[in-house]
Amino acid sequence: MSERDMRLKELRKEQDRKHSELDGLRRMRYTGELTDQVWFMNESEKIQARIDELEKNINTVETAVKDWRKYADQAFMFARYAKEDFDSGDPERMQYVMKALAELKLLDRTVLFTPIKYLIPIKKAVSEMKSKSETDPTHILQGSNDLSGFNSKLWWSI
DSSP states (O other): OHHHHHHHHHHHHHHHHHHHHHHHHHHHHHTTSSOOHHHHHHHHHHHHHHHHHHHHHHHHHHHHHHHHHHHHHHHHHHHHHHHHHHTTTOOOHHHHHHHHSOOOOEETTTOOOOOOOTTHHHHHHHHHHHHHHHTTTHHHHTOOOHHHHHHHGGTTTT
């Protein structure tokens, strides 16, 4: 059982206890065992506020579970089409794949994976892209399509 499932189970169990407590308090009032109306109202309000708080916490945890599934689906879809995007030859799609792999995170933890044979060129391309951007950061900003000067600058970065 996952941590979230355990948390949901605990919250629901406490919510059931509070409902039982509130029902017991009402039974005591109806049977005449409890005669202090002010105390009854204060206790009822406290218990109902806790029940509302628990309901809010349950909804938050359930929403987080749903959101996690959405992000997991996006990650799996990315993994499914990463090779096609990278092999497409379109520089923007290739760059998207490289950036996504370099920044892939899930629940504040970096996802570690063993590269499949078609991901190894992506890993190399990411490191090359970083080194190129460090050695010649203004080339892209200049808007020049002439790469002859760009290649001569690479000799000292290798």
